[in-house]
Amino acid sequence: MSAEPLEIYLEEQDLGRSLREDVRLGLTATPKWLPPKWFYDARGSELFEEITRLPEYYPTRAERAVLAAHATDVAELTGAKTLIELGSGSSEKTRLLLDAFTRHGDLGTFVPLDVSVSALRQSTEQIAAEYPGLRVRGIVGDFTRQLDRLPTGGRRLVVFLGGTIGNLLPVERAEFLTAMRAALEAGDWLLVGTDLVKDPTVIVPAYDDAAGVTAEFNRNVLRVLNRELGADFDPAAFTHVAVWDPEHEWIEMRLRAEHPTRVRVLDLDVDFAAGEELRTEVSAKFRPAGIAAELADAGFSRQAFWTDPDGLFGVSLARAD
Numbered sequence: 154m155s156a157e158p159l160e161i162y163l164e165e166q167d168l169g170r171s172l173r174e175d176v177r178l179g180l181t182a183t184p185k186w187l188p189p190k191w192f193y194d195a196r197g198s199e200l201f202e203e204i205t206r207l208p209e210y211y212p213t214r215a216e217r218a219v220l221a222a223h224a225t226d227v228a229e230l231t232g233a234k235t236l237i238e239l240g241s242g243s244s245e246k247t248r249l250l251l252d253a254f255t256r257h258g259d260l261g262t263f264v265p266l267d268v269s270v271s272a273l274r275q276s277t278e279q280i281a282a283e284y285p286g287l288r289v290r291g292i293v294g295d296f297t298r299q300l301d302r303l304p305t306g307g308r309r310l311v312v313f314l315g316g317t318i319g320n321l322l323p324v325e326r327a328e329f330l331t332a333m334r335a336a337l338e339a340g341d342w343l344l345v346g347t348d349l350v351k352d353p354t355v356i357v358p359a360y361d362d363a364a365g366v367t368a369e370f371n372r373n374v375l376r377v378l379n380r381e382l383g384a385d386f387d388p389a390a391f392t393h394v395a396v397w398d399p400e401h402e403w404i405e406m407r408l409r410a411e412h413p414t415r416v417r418v419l420d421l422d423v424d425f426a427a428g429e430e431l432r433t434e435v436s437a438k439f440r441p442a443g444i445a446a447e448l449a450d451a452g453f454s455r456q457a458f459w460t461d462p463d464g465l466f467g468v469s470l471a472r473a474d
Contacts, residue, residue, distance in 0.1 A: 156277035156289040162302050163268060163294045171295075172381060173419060180423045180431075189320050189406075189434035190268070191374050198272065200370040207366060209358040212316050215466035216346050217246055220314075223459045224253035227310070227470060228260075230456060231342045234307035237264040239296040240317050247312060250344075251284055262288040264304055268295055297321075297329060300336040309341040316348040316466070319403065319437035326437075330451035337473040343453055347439040347467050349460070353397040356438065360395035360404050368393030371406050374433055384418035394430060403437040444469055 172191060179186045193201065205213040227250060236254065238247050247265075254260035263280060267273045270293050277291040294302055296313075303311070311333065321329055333343060348356075360367055371393045375386035391408040398405060410425035417423075425431070444467070445455045453471035460467045 156274075156281040156291060159270065159273060159277070159291045159293055160302070161270070161293040162299050168268065169381070176378065176382065176418060177421070180418065180421060184430065184432060185423075185425075186432040187374055191377050192370060192433070193269070194373070194377050194380075195271075197370060197373045197377070198269070200366060200373060203366050204362070204370060207362045207364065209362045211355070211359055211465050212348050213246075215461040215463065216314060216316070216468065217249070218461040219346075219459050219466060219468045220246055220249040222461075223457075223468070224249045225257055226457065226459075227344060228253040228257040230470060231310045232258060232308055233260060233310035233342060235262045235264060235304060235309045236260055236312065237266065237303055237309060238312045238314070239266050240313070240315070246314055248280075248283070250312065251280070251287070255284065255286075260287065261307070262290060262304070264290045264292060266292040266294050266296060266299070266303075268293065297325075297332075300332050303336050305338075309337065310344060311337065311342070312344045314344075314346040316346050316436065318345055319348055319439070320435060321437075322435060323437075326447060327450065330447060330453070334452040334473055339473055341473045343448075343469075343471045343473070345444070345448075345469050345471070347444050347469065348436070349465060349467050350402050350438045350440050351465060353399075355465070356404055357395055357397055360406055360436070361393065365393075367395070367406075371408060371433055375408070378418060382418055384416060386416050386418075387414070390414055391431070401437070402440075403435050405432055406434040406436075407432050439467065441467060 175188055204210050273291045273293060277289045281289040292302060372388040375388045378384040379386055390411050392411055394407040394409050396405045407430040409430045412427050414425045415422055441458055448455055448471045452474050454474050455469050455471045457470040458467060
């Protein structure tokens, strides 16, 4: 069975408008910031895939270990008929769930949602070929904006993996989880992956690897702005920095200007002092009780919580009340 035509709720002009809005807001703020979603053009996605294979980057391996051990539990506990994946990318880890549902459930539909048309088209065709009995409906959308476009009916399981929820600030997380609950019906399910609080000597190298791949990934956002907005950043003039914030229990990726520089982007002249930093990502780390409380505040009750053998990464299975 071939994948169904993509349902597109996010056009190129929508992405362009969103990028311009973020740049105007972030580069005129004090301190300056950009949201991490702009890392992921084709080159950025390649670099991130490379990051996930680095020895320092534990989250992907740890989460995969959790899913390998407990995918059958997810299938048996939820009995889902429709599996929806937010920010699906290549859907690599989701195959562990699809395999489990194939063995133990009667899953009928898989719905990956992602902002990238090309990545989604490729992954949906691959999944449809690998799971011929499965209906595959790809949705091009932003999980912070298009949750109302999720398909209705049947018992649904929404999957949000990779620790991506940690890229949202606490207020944004609360808004997202509340919107997620509003998009679901009582008895639907949410599976969410969260990186856990641990010794910063383990966390920081995952965002500042010895080979410099993460540094290249971080600077890629400047290349995106140069290409898409005609900006004149010199990426080599910015140093990659990863900083653990013990108060908020998150890591920040930043780009530090090596010397005073002025950048022209849109209709703005943006000045950077020597040593000034541009925040490009926040990645929150969670405590098990904390994520349970955030889920409960949004109207979910956690039914199961699993970690990898080393306790690095947690996966919560919650039901919509």
